[in-house]
Amino acid sequence: MAEPRNCSECNDSLYGQQFILKEELPHCIKCYETLYCDNCIACKQLIGCASKDVLFKNQHWHGKxxxxxxxxxxxxxxxxxxRDDLLLCSACYCDEFSAKCHACLRVITPGxxxxxxxxxxxxxxxxxCKLCQETIGTRSFVQKEANNYCLICYEKTFALQCFHCMKPIISGGVNYRDQPWHKECFVCSKCKQQLAGRRFTSRDDLAYCFDCFCxxxxxxxxxxTTPINGLGGSKYISFNEVQWHKECFNCKKCCVSLVGRGFLTCNNDIFCPDCGKGI
Known part of the structure; x- marks a missing residue:
């Protein structure tokens, strides 16, 4: 193949000159750089054929x-x-943005x-673990005052013992009568349902949920025949050691309320004076 004599753009002679073929057409260096070379994103200068061209995310830099x-x-x-379109070497990126170890304060390298x-x-x-210095890894642990403890060391050193089962309380404890309990151990003496977070009361040193106590x-x-619990300040009627809810204190026959009215009794039933005639 014969050596081309002229640049396909400017028509200058290429005899004895460097040239570049583009789509089989010869270009002198100047024309090729003008037409096809990119500007450096950093210095804004043309990246010539003699310079290293670094391409990253469709942007160009001189190698230098x-x-x-x-x-x-x-x-x-x-x-x-x-980071934020800034280029950083691995060391600078880690120093600036990677997490640092809470113990040794050194960078935790990505990966x-x-x-x-x-x-x-x-x-x-x-x-x-703060005490035994064993690696915790994926085992359960407890954090106290910014220090980590394996369960064995924590139980030996800090944990309270449940008043019921006498085992250590790691989390979720309940205090009742100045005694520590596991939540799952603090239950109603009757129905055995957990009492933590529920209304409860006690009698003879035994704890009961509200329903069981009533x-x-x-x-x-x-x-x-349901309990009269006084919940919400509700009132009740008492007569001869017999009690009624206020809303239940009605004539047995005509159902009219007898609160504040005269009434007659027959066994545990009550009647208004009109219905009580002839009883």
Whole structure:
């Protein structure tokens, strides 16, 4: 193939000159750079044919301009990262943005295994029990005053013992009569339902849920036979040691309310004076 004599753009002679073929057409260096070379995103100057062109995310840099924004180290053929469109070498990125170990205060490099809890991070080998210094790993632990303890050390050192089962209380304890209880151990003496977070009362040193206490110890309405518990300040009527809910104190026959009115009784039934005639 004969050597081309002239540039296909400017028609200057290429005899004895460097040239570049583009789509089989010869171009002198000047025309080729003007038509096809890009400007450096950093220095805004043309990246000539003699310069290294670094391409990243459709943007171009001179090789000498492809630098870490923080330390100015060359990133050519080196691992790097970006943050807010800034180029950073791995060391600067880790120092600026990676989590630091709560124990040794060193950077936890991306990709390395780390442990996290309540906003803090640790190297896997730094995540240890404050007392025995054993690595906690994925085992259960308790955090107290910013220190981590394996369950065995925590139970020996800090945990209260449940008044009922005498086992350590790790979390979710209940205090009753100045005694610590597990939530699951603090139950109604009758129905055995947990009492934590529920209305309850006690009798003879035994705790009862409200329903069981009413069924066991409250007076019963002579009409509906359900307990009269006084919940919400409700009132009741008492006569000759017999009690009624206020809303149940009605004539047995005509059902008219007898609250504040005269009435007659027959056994545990009550009647208004009109219906009571002839009883």
């Amino acid at each position: 301009c492809f630098l870490c924004t923080r330390c100015n180290q060359s990133l050519v053929d080196q691992p790097f990262a970006t 390395s295994k780390k442990m996290e809890h309540k906003g803090f991070s640790w190297h896997e080998n730094c995540f240890t 069924n066991l110890f409250s007076k019963k309405c002579a009409y509906c």
